[in-house]
Amino acid sequence: MKISRGMKLMAAACAALMSVSALAACGSGSSGSSSSAKSDCTPLVSDITTIKSGTLTVGVIDQPPYSSYNGGNPEGMDIDFIKQIADANCLNVEWQQASFANAMQAIASGQIDTATGDINVTEKRAQVVDFPKSIYLEGVGYASKKDTDIKTLDDIDAKGIKTIGIGDGYGWLEDMKKVFGDKVKTYPSSVEMKQDLEAGRVDMIMEAYGTAVDEFKGNSDIVVEYANKNPDKRINSLVEPPEVSYPYTKGNSSLGQAFDKGIEKIIKDDKVKPTLKKYGLDEGLADIRDTQYVVPITK
Secondary structure (H helix, E strand, C coil): CCCCHHHHHHHHHHHHCCCHHHHHHHHHCCCCECCCCCCCCCCCCCCCCECECCEEEEEEECECCCEECHHHCCECHHHHHHHHHHHHCCCEEEEEEECCCCHHHHHHCCCCCEEECCCECECCHHHCEECCCCCEECCEEEEEECCCCCCCCHHHHHCCCCCEEEECCCCCHHHHHHHHHHHEEEECCHHHHHHHHHHCCCCEEEEEHHHHHHHCCCCCCEEEEEHHHCCCCCCHHHHCCCEECCCEECCCHHHHHHHHHHHHHHHHCCCHHHHHHHCCCCHHHHCCCCCCCCECCCC
16 A cells, blocks of 8 residues: 555654554544544535545546646646535545556555546446546547548548557447458557657547547647547447546445535536636537446456
């Protein structure tokens, strides 16, 4: 378990106190607790159980523009939303660096309360964590040279695209292979795809929309289009884009309710679209379904 700076300071403070009662008081803050952080604040949900009393411990995955740890001063769209959810529930926030590889396990084992970074609601993840309501769609992006500007699936043949870069494991990879066959070139990560598109070694790429917007925001030669604006039933991800939410430890119903109420408030207060716009993303990502879409396990 990675020990945060806050936990180290707490341990040091407890060690400095000699009475048994003082030690017990220090220790109580690091276990699951349901007290609120701010006495002058009325939370949307009372008696919220978190790892630390009155504090939401959040794992931050580096996935801009959604979230970046940024040396302990996180920024990004998910960070904005988490702060609003925490404020509405009278909780402070403690940030820890995380990755896709370890975040779900860290939540499941009670090391962190939740995580950020464009985390899709999937059947596989739901086996180990719970999800509250969704807050926005992930979406698919077409990235191509400005003089090509792919907006629809039909543009690929109409504009003479010969190579399409797609990351290994992306939800739309297999469908694209079925439709476009050898035109599809698989990449191990976004880094190689970006480099090959900029160098002209691939004609276009299909990337997570927000990731593509962030990757090419300083490159006027590359255009990124929100592919889900023009859904095509041949590619399921264009019809059924994944939804994004904030996973929490299974069975922690109070925290789940706090997330649900916090997300409901953000949506009701019309905060999603302005936040999308702030980060240069299409407002269509706010169009979540009435019933949460859970990405099924592929066989």
